[in-house]
Amino acid sequence: MKKNTVVMDAESVDRSLTRMAHEILERNRGTDNLIIIGIRKGGVPLAERLTEKISAIEGTEIMSGTLDITLYRDDVLTTGIRPPIEKTYIPFPLDKKRVVLVDDVLFTGRTIRAAMDALMDFGRPAIIQLAVLIDRGHRELPIRADFIGETLPSSLWENVRVTVTDDRSADEVVIEEG
Amino acid sequence: MKLSSKDMLGIRDLPREEIDLILDTAASFKEISERTIKKVPTLRGKTVITLFFEASTRTRTSFEIAAKRLSADTINISASTSSVVKGETLIDTARNLESMNPDIIVIRHSAAGAAQILAGLLKQSIINAGDGAHEHPTQALLDMLTIREKKGRIEGLTVAIVGDIAHSRVARSNIYGLIKMGANVVICGPAMMIPRGIERMGVTVCCSMRDAIRNADVVMMLRMQLERQEKNLFPSLREYAQQFSLNRDNIRLAKDDVIVMHPGPVNRGVEIAPDIADGPSSVILEQVANGVAVRMALLYLLSGGTK
């Protein structure tokens, strides 16, 4: 039987995001040229939460976007199934912007590599930072996160599932045995 | 999700879910063409050959742009049918191309079934860019994408297709697709250009232009090419324009928010009045833009591993 362990509940997810919002503001000295971009699919709701929190803290609307990195994946054509392509929404040039990429789980680093390649096609950002809710280790590329909700050493055969939906009380992070 | 066939030969045998998949994917691809750097690396190292036995600027260019925006290498081969009749056969040509190991071959040919010959022969994916009067699936897909974008749906819409239905691969592919997606399709044209038994494809046949476009949500005008038809088919372009052109007068019969489509190139003043082609109802240029997106989507969906 598979065993599931809840490692973060709704409250701890929210507390982590609040802290990360403050860290992002602190590191970037405010919201000037700041853009939050969520990576589809898991990073999008987290990016929305972070955008909300940062806007609330600073009392100003900040720019945000979503990025589908499928077309930049290094394994896009090697699997039999073509992953569905969803819309990318970055309706502004990224030149000289301070971009915070948001994803749910940082694992091998390959998604982030693809995301950075994609971002470069939208301009030349001043800086790209990475925010993830969970860093579970097992990197295959020299990539690290700037803002981390929780570091969670995991086994390769385990699966880390992040649920962040409009029903905030159901938010959780679960480790599932593979 | 994956297309069930390695090839895209026609709409007739394409399941509705796969049409939806292609249109959804194409909708996502549109944004790439609006970027400053209009290129993604997805098909890096892939080779797309466009093999055109019929003159075509629009379709060939559209495929080429689509492939290039996905970082594929493209090679364009134009062969006139007559030289092929005299010399190398289509099968020889295909085998020669196969030896150069391309990944996707896009073919246009004046003979119906030509794409199917290649598909049966080669391991590569074959995309039919028009075979005789048989099918032109990418045109129908881009038309459906355009309708869906403009109307939010296809199901329940009334679409009038007007012109030389008998000789039109655009009409056939659109009829298959639109009927599958739940539209009501009315076809209209000179009686000798309405092929036998077409009602069995699920369309309503209408000989009067005014009846055909009455209350239509979409009017799709086909290109009239008298010079390519057998002799004695129709008296003159003048007669045709008087009977079957879409103009300021008869377009009022259609719904107020009607959209006017044309697969191009337009014969201004023959099948469509210039002010209608350029007017607010016309979506002809959107069709062209959507053509690139649909072809990108297909190249993407047909590429890659078979695991």
Add this chain to the structure above:
Amino acid sequence: MNVVLKGGRIVDPSQGMDAVSDILIEKGKISRIERDITPSKADSKNTLRVIDLQGMIVSPGLVDMHVHLREPGFEYKETIRTGSEAAVAGGFTSIACMANTNPVNDNRSVTEFILKQARLAATANVFPVAALSRGQAGETLTEFGDLKSAGAVAFSDDGNPVTDSGLMRHALEYACSLDMPVLSHCEDRGLSSSGLMHEGFISTELGLPGIPAVAEDIMVLRDIALARFTGTRVHIAHVSTAGAVQAVREAKAAGVHVTAETAPHYFTLTDEALRGFSTNCKMYPPLRGAEDVEAVKEGLSDGTIDAIASDHAPHSSVEKDVEFAYAANGIIGLETSLALSLKLVRDGILTLPQLIEKMSTNPAHILKIPKGSLTPGCDADITLIDIHKAWTVDAGTFRSKGLNCPFDGWNLIGKAIMAIVGGEVRYTDTGAAV
């Protein structure tokens, strides 16, 4: 050597015979048909061969009155030798070959050449059909009398219709005066010329220009009208439409001297077979709709259609492995014709004697050749048939050079197991227990 065929079921419509009996063949002729022919002591194995045929059908040698042997001119598609070998393998001891060779068989020297090649091949009897007009161009009549004396058995521009009704009238009149048949390829080119397949729903779906059924009907009606007006005979080749069947039926009822043939593909396949654009389903007339197929079967059943002929039309891959629009018309048929036609018997459309009538007696009668009968004194042309033998079509193993067979891979029932021509065994099916 003399031969006794023992214990077979003899089906010979020419003498109304359907009975188990023995046949003695002497000096290449049918000598006797009797209940029990026992070799006498004087006969040895060297002088008399006894073939036991229990459970087999003994038929007068089958006659295919409509084949294309391609020689002279197109030897890469077929030769008189390979075509004759295909004929006997299919059970046909006599075949009539059409004139659309290169040069066209429109003069004595070509007719004589064909007969010479056939003699050298020494396989089936070959009866040349001469062209009706010079070069089959539809303008000037050929020398009917000279061609007849050279050995031609009929006149036809098959492959091309005779568009000029005046020319057709003269051909019918002159041929009739020479007691020679005219075989008419019925096609109104004004209606058919741009077409590639039967016009109907399938052609609409495939986007292929259609050949309407009426293109055939009109010319059948014209030829019937001419035969009626001139009081001559006309034979309608390869009937494929319900309209043509009906026209022939009514003409016969009205006393017009018209006969008709159809080919196995017209009662076996419909235009549905064109889906997939197989060039092996491209021929003229085209495969028709289901209602036409039904009408052809009815015409066979009620005697409107007199004969079944294969319209064997071999082509090489050069003509067939191309786009559908560019592919040549025609399919091979000699080696599948009998099995496809036997299905009509299993389906209750024809009795076995009726089938043999249409594949032997009637075509011989229409061509006025002394074939199609096992009456004592006749040439010993005999086809032995196992009507239960199941086999799979493999065009690659056919004697014909052509591979253009839409039935490749089909499982068929019924096969000629032996063909005897002039008393000589010219074909024996491998694996047949005779």
